[in-house]
Amino acid sequence: MFSIRFSLPTKIVFEVGSISRVGYEVEGLGKKALIVITRGGSMIKFGYLGNVRLSLEARGIKYAVYNNISSNPKADEVEKGVEFAEKEKCDFIIGLGGGSAIDAAKAIAATLASGKPFIKYLREEKEISAAYPIVAIPTTHGTGSEVDKYAVVTDTERKAKISIISRYIYPKIAILDPETTVTLPPQLTAATAFDALSHALEAYVNRSTNSLARMFAAEAIKNIAENIEHAVKHGVNITIRTKLLWASMLAGLAIDLVRTALCHAMEHPLSAFYDHVHHGLGLSILLPAWIKYTLESAKKDFAEIAEIIGLKTEELTIDQAAQSVYNYIVDLRKTIGLDFKLRDLGVKVEDVDAMVENAFTYMKPLIENNPRVPTREEMKNIYMETY
Numbered sequence: 001m002f003s004i005r006f007s008l009p010t011k012i013v014f015e016v017g018s019i020s021r022v023g024y025e026v027e028g029l030g031k032k033a034l035i036v037i038t039r040g041g042s043m044i045k046f047g048y049l050g051n052v053r054l055s056l057e058a059r060g061i062k063y064a065v066y067n068n069i070s071s072n073p074k075a076d077e078v079e080k081g082v083e084f085a086e087k088e089k090c091d092f093i094i095g096l097g098g099g100s101a102i103d104a105a106k107a108i109a110a111t112l113a114s115g116k117p118f119i120k121y122l123r124e125e126k127e128i129s130a131a132y133p134i135v136a137i138p139t140t141h142g143t144g145s146e147v148d149k150y151a152v153v154t155d156t157e158r159k160a161k162i163s164i165i166s167r168y169i170y171p172k173i174a175i176l177d178p179e180t181t182v183t184l185p186p187q188l189t190a191a192t193a194f195d196a197l198s199h200a201l202e203a204y205v206n207r208s209t210n211s212l213a214r215m216f217a218a219e220a221i222k223n224i225a226e227n228i229e230h231a232v233k234h235g236v237n238i239t240i241r242t243k244l245l246w247a248s249m250l251a252g253l254a255i256d257l258v259r260t261a262l263c264h265a266m267e268h269p270l271s272a273f274y275d276h277v278h279h280g281l282g283l284s285i286l287l288p289a290w291i292k293y294t295l296e297s298a299k300k301d302f303a304e305i306a307e308i309i310g311l312k313t314e315e316l317t318i319d320q321a322a323q324s325v326y327n328y329i330v331d332l333r334k335t336i337g338l339d340f341k342l343r344d345l346g347v348k349v350e351d352v353d354a355m356v357e358n359a360f361t362y363m364k365p366l367i368e369n370n371p372r373v374p375t376r377e378e379m380k381n382i383y384m385e386t387y
Contacts, residue, residue, distance in 0.1 A: 004210045006257060010136075010147050011173045014246070016238065019051050019137060019177040022094070023059035029133040029172060030092035032062040034085045036105040037096050038069045046183045048139055052096060064088035066108075072161065072275045073104040074154045078118045081108040092133040095171075098192070099143030099152070099279070102136045106151035106169040109134045113168075121164050122155050128166040136171040139180040141244040142192030142280050144199060144252015146174035154272050159354075160362045161272035176249060178242040186232045190336040191280035193228045196220060196248040198263055198283040203254035205294065205301040206261040206369045216254040218308050223247035225309040232336045262370035263290040265363035266382065269355040270347070277345050284338045285345075289385045291326045297372035298322075342387045352383045 013025055026033070033056060035049065043049040049065065056063050066081050085093070085108060093112075095105030111118040113130035120126035136146035145151070149170050154161045184192065200220035203213050223243045231240045267282040295302055302322035306313050311328060313321040333339050356379050359367065367373060374382065 002211055004212050004257070006212060008147065008253070009170050009172070012147065012176070012249070013173065014176040014249070016178055016242070018175050019048060019180055020055055022052050022135070022137065022175060023055035023057070023061055025173055025175060026056075026061065026092070026094070026135050027059055029135065030090070032064065032088065032090045033092055033094050033135075034081070034088065034090035034108065035063050035065045035094045035096055036069060036081065036101050036108065037065065037067045038071060038098070038101050039067050040071070042183070043097055043139070048096060048180055052094065052137070064090055069100055069104045070275065071100050071278065072154055072271050073100050073107070073152075074156050075119050075122055076156065078104055078107040078111065078153060079116070082111045082116060082118060085112055092135065094135040094137065096137045096139065098138065098140040099145045102138060102143065102145040103151040103153060105136070106131070106134055106145070107153050107164065110164070110166060110169050119155065122153055122162055128164065128168050131166070131168040134169065134171040135173045135175065137175045137177070137180070138245070138248070140184060140188070140192040141181050141241070141248040142195035144196065144248050144255065146171055146176065147249055147252045148256035150256075152268070154275065159272050160358060161268040162362055176245055178238055178245050181241045181245055182236050182238060184235065186235065187337060188278070189235055190228065190232050190338050191278050191284060192248070193224055193231065193244055193280070194284040194287070194338065195280035196244070196251045197224045197228075198287055199251035199255045199260060200224070200247070201287070201305065202261040202263055203251065203258050204305060205298040205371055206258055207371060208258040208369055210258060213254045213257040216250045216257070220247040220251040220254065221305060221308050222310075228332070229335055259369055260366055262294065262367055262374065263287055265359050265366035266290070266379065268363055269358035270342070272358065273351055273355060274345060274347060281338065281340065281345075284333055285340055285342060285386050286382070288326060288330050288333070289382045291329060293374065293378070293382055294370060294372050295322050295326065301371075342383070347387070349387065352380055355383065356380050
């Protein structure tokens, strides 16, 4: 618990209205920014891209916009982003949006500095040796990618959603403006908050956990539990959004220290096989079954989580308190409109065995980081329980 190594080279700017001061914050990082956004259009629609552009222009910083990133970023999209950045002569990278835009920005920055092609880093055939300066501006309260050393990208040829891990891809600056999250629609609000909640829960109980990670995770769990329902129903409340963005960042710090576990190991194949599936939504479907499977090996931890959430545990045994977390998550999914099963997302039963093999091939470190490590048959049963 007290064997801890922690280094955070990221300057964190957490403040309402801070998106309008991006130019001031990034001054000195480079002469021309590549701004990476997803192709969905929300950054343009809600004016966030415009705010960043105006702020850069006010400081005399040039920019080019790359908007060819999907909601589950793919290796070929990163490769094209690298080519575009080279053509435009960009020397630092801004990821604006959810985790997809930020992770793609990290991957592009690393490839520009370490050498092409990106796919070699994803397949661990080459090691990242440097990265262009990265600025992360999250507009969702889900991934925590603005403060960690991970970037998740899909290798479409192998149907593998893989994390690249490198100290070089920590953002130099993270700009967190709660105002940018108020435009999230209700279901995306719920799904991104569940992403952060899953980060925090897995960090709290996994085999690598330590006291610092648990401190971050506990604060994240508390803030999400207290605010998620209100955010889904009253999305324009800036105070609530601030607490959820804060929780997402803290959960990001927790997993930077100790990684995630089995729930993420199972979701990555899901959204690799079905790339229309939002990562947070996939996690919300798998989370109750993951808790149910893991409970027996982490009863004390889940009993502590019950207290953090604010569940009444005074007259309960440890077993009952731990079980109450499972019941809470099941009820919460219904309350906030995430009561889905895998079949509702178009997942085919015949793909489950392949998803299990995919997890054991590409996600084994996360599987083995779980308090209880499943066999292939047990993992299949967890998938099927959510079907």
